[in-house]
Amino acid sequence: MTLEAFTGQALSGISVGMVLFLVAAGLSIIFGTLKVLNLAHGTIYMVGGFLCYLLTSKLVQIPGAFWWTLFIAPVAVAAIGGVIEVLLLRRIYAQEMLYQYILTFALILIIGDACKFFFGVSYKTVAVPWPVNGNVSLWGLSFPLYNLFLIGCGIFVFLALSALIRYTSLGRIVRAVTHNREMASALGINVPRVYTGVFMLGSYLAGLAGTLMPPMSVVALGSDMAVIIECFIIVVIGGLGSLPGAFLGAIILGLLNAFGIYIIPKLALAFPFMLMIVILIIRPWGLLGKPE
Amino acid sequence: MTKNLTDRFFSAALWMILVLLALMLVPFVFSQSVVSLINEMLIMALAGCALNLMLGYGGMVSFGPAGLYAVGAYSTAILLTRYGAPFFIAVLAAPVIAAIIGTIVGWFCVRRSAVYFALLTLAFAQIIWTVIFEWYDFTNGDNGIVSIPIPEVLYSIRNIYYFSLAFVAICIFVLWRIVRSPFGATLQSIRENPMRTEFIAVPVRRYQLAAFVISSFFLGIAGSLFCVFAGSVFPDYAHWVKSTDMLVVCLLGGIHNFAGPIIGSSVYILISKVIAKNTTYWMFFLGIIIVFLVLYMRNGIAGFAAEKLSRWKNRLQGTNG
Numbered sequence: 001m002t003l004e005a006f007t008g009q010a011l012s013g014i015s016v017g018m019v020l021f022l023v024a025a026g027l028s029i030i031f032g033t034l035k036v037l038n039l040a041h042g043t044i045y046m047v048g049g050f051l052c053y054l055l056t057s058k059l060v061q062i063p064g065a066f067w068w069t070l071f072i073a074p075v076a077v078a079a080i081g082g083v084i085e086v087l088l089l090r091r092i093y094a095q096e097m098l099y100q101y102i103l104t105f106a107l108i109l110i111i112g113d114a115c116k117f118f119f120g121v122s123y124k125t126v127a128v129p130w131p132v133n134g135n136v137s138l139w140g141l142s143f144p145l146y147n148l149f150l151i152g153c154g155i156f157v158f159l160a161l162s163a164l165i166r167y168t169s170l171g172r173i174v175r176a177v178t179h180n181r182e183m184a185s186a187l188g189i190n191v192p193r194v195y196t197g198v199f200m201l202g203s204y205l206a207g208l209a210g211t212l213m214p215p216m217s218v219v220a221l222g223s224d225m226a227v228i229i230e231c232f233i234i235v236v237i238g239g240l241g242s243l244p245g246a247f248l249g250a251i252i253l254g255l256l257n258a259f260g261i262y263i264i265p266k267l268a269l270a271f272p273f274m275l276m277i278v279i280l281i282i283r284p285w286g287l288l289g290k291p292e
Numbered sequence: 293m294t295k296n297l298t299d300r301f302f303s304a305a306l307w308m309i310l311v312l313l314a315l316m317l318v319p320f321v322f323s324q325s326v327v328s329l330i331n332e333m334l335i336m337a338l339a340g341c342a343l344n345l346m347l348g349y350g351g352m353v354s355f356g357p358a359g360l361y362a363v364g365a366y367s368t369a370i371l372l373t374r375y376g377a378p379f380f381i382a383v384l385a386a387p388v389i390a391a392i393i394g395t396i397v398g399w400f401c402v403r404r405s406a407v408y409f410a411l412l413t414l415a416f417a418q419i420i421w422t423v424i425f426e427w428y429d430f431t432n433g434d435n436g437i438v439s440i441p442i443p444e445v446l447y448s449i450r451n452i453y454y455f456s457l458a459f460v461a462i463c464i465f466v467l468w469r470i471v472r473s474p475f476g477a478t479l480q481s482i483r484e485n486p487m488r489t490e491f492i493a494v495p496v497r498r499y500q501l502a503a504f505v506i507s508s509f510f511l512g513i514a515g516s517l518f519c520v521f522a523g524s525v526f527p528d529y530a531h532w533v534k535s536t537d538m539l540v541v542c543l544l545g546g547i548h549n550f551a552g553p554i555i556g557s558s559v560y561i562l563i564s565k566v567i568a569k570n571t572t573y574w575m576f577f578l579g580i581i582i583v584f585l586v587l588y589m590r591n592g593i594a595g596f597a598a599e600k601l602s603r604w605k606n607r608l609q610g611t612n613g
Contacts, residue, residue: 037407037410088583088587091587092586092587095590097353097406097407097410098347098353098539098543098547099543099586099590101353101355101410101539102539102540102543102582102585102586103582103583103586103587105536105539105540105582106578106579106580106582106583106586107579107583108579109575109576109578109579109582110575110576110579110580110583112575113573113574113575113576113579114576116572116573117573117576225532225533229414229418229532232411232414233415236408236411240407266426266427267422267426269422269425269426270418270419270422270423270426273415273416273418273419273422274419276411276415277400277412277415277416277419280404280408280411280412280415281400281403281404284404284408
């Protein structure tokens with residue numbers, strides 16, 4: 001493998017990994033605080049993708065349509081997430097884990113079919129927006145600029161989220177609720193509102209990822225299933241509920257997907273699951289998570 | 293003697309025999325398409341009961357039953373097409389192979405509980421799916437295996453129905469005996485409180501592994517029966533969407549009733565076929581039904597019916613005595 005092919009492969013692996021990081025970070029934050037493993041998280045991501053297609057094609061006359069979309073679509077997705085939390089999830093926090101799975105699975109069916117109804121079954125594409133289209137040459141090698149842009153986005157969101165949780169009073173409240181729900185409630189924190197807020201934040205991140213992905217790939221029904229499985233792998237590798245863990249896990253998974261095919265092509269699809277099993281057996285709390 | 297007429301009326305054995313008799317009459321009453329629909333329900337009911345041994349009785353939420361179901365289906369398919377094995381050996385080998393794979397998978401999975409157990413089972417099922425999907429030389433990859441040579445006797449839908457019914461009835465009876473045995477009682481105590489069960493010197497993990505293996509065994513039979521019924525196998529049998537189908541079947545019927553998955557399977561397959569006939573958006577309506585179930589009928593149809601039935605029974609006994 002030439003150096004150019006190698007770095008190109010690594011770069012595209014990491015940039016896909018960064019998009020997955022955004023989705024996984026949302027999943028992980030929701031699990032950390034609400035203790036709900038949201039199976040429909042990938043579907044929320046897919047909704048972001050369809051909204052990206054819808055808005056960029058409707059706003060095509062306006063200059064910078066994609067950038068407006070990048071601003072609007074995730075907010076809309078967050079709003080949908082808020083409705084789901086208030087109307088449905090809120091009623092089953094006290095129930096067994098199984099009911100959460102089944103309820104969020106039902107959401108996959110409902111939202112998936114709604115997308116099919118509104119957008120049809122064909123693949124949707126979105127053009128790479130100016131000014132991040134084209135290639136850029138670094139150290140004499142040429143890379144697609146959009147990949148670098150995605151990596152930048154991933155790193156930016158990671159730092160911003162970490163700062164939000166670490167340094168702001170809002171982050172302190174979320175950490176308090178995550179740590180001890182009853183105690184936080186006794187101290188006057190409106191826990192249900194925090195739950196709604198966290199679920200909306202998680203959905204926002206999924207929507208953001210969904211909006212960023214289409215220029216590099218396509219929007220298609222069924223992409224939700226693929227993404228949610230990859231997110232499970234990421235959060236298990238990094239540690240459920242850990243933000244740096246999700247970041248590390250996403251990079252590892254991205255590289256594994258990019259290079260696995262060169263090691264044993266037949267088993268490339270199984271590598272991430274094997275890694276997941278090894279981690280679950282020897283370090284079930286993940287590389288950067290905390291033991292229970 | 294406390295056993296009176298009402299008690300006997302509500303006894304499980306009587307109902308089992310009645311249902312079995314009714315099922316035996318099915319091919320004489322209904323058209324071929326209905327018979328094949330009921331055949332599908334029977335196989336799904338067996339898969340659901342096998343899963344429910346873990347889910348409802350052991351409290352182990354598995355996301356990967358479809359993986360072992362597919363192992364059973366592919367074992368029969370490959371033995372028949374590739375090795376020309378005698379038909380009954382190909383069918384009977386399937387649960388054994390599924391149980392062996394189940395032992396390996398279960399050995400890893402029972403090391404963790406709750407959400408990690410669920411994710412481990414999911415990961416293993418996906419690996420099984422990947423192996424089936426990628427190993428063209430052996431499993432024929434995503435083309436699946438079609439036109440599997442089954443004996444000519446089973447070409448008629450009526451015969452294949454009786455074949456499935458016999459297997460499913462025996463297996464469900466055995467599963468019923470298992471959950472009623474001391475083993476089943478221990479499994480339920482593990483579900484209620486694993487730590488306390490460990491304190492009374494029960495090797496919890498070994499029991500969970502045993503439940504996993506038994507469950508795999510019967511999932512293997514269900515897969516094999518479906519392979520014989522459909523005459524073809526595809527990698528999708530191992531996909532996690534199939535696993536969630538099975539989970540929904542259990543939940544729909546009610547996981548705390550033995551008959552739950554049987555009722556769940558009938559209703560689920562009926563609903564999905566009826567809705568699918570009238571609209572392409574059947575998943576939407578199925579989703580709405582599931583949401584309704586989770587929010588308002590958490591014990592499933594069987595739980596709901598059992599509650600009504602016991603109230604009725606009490607009223608009857610009240611008037612009698």
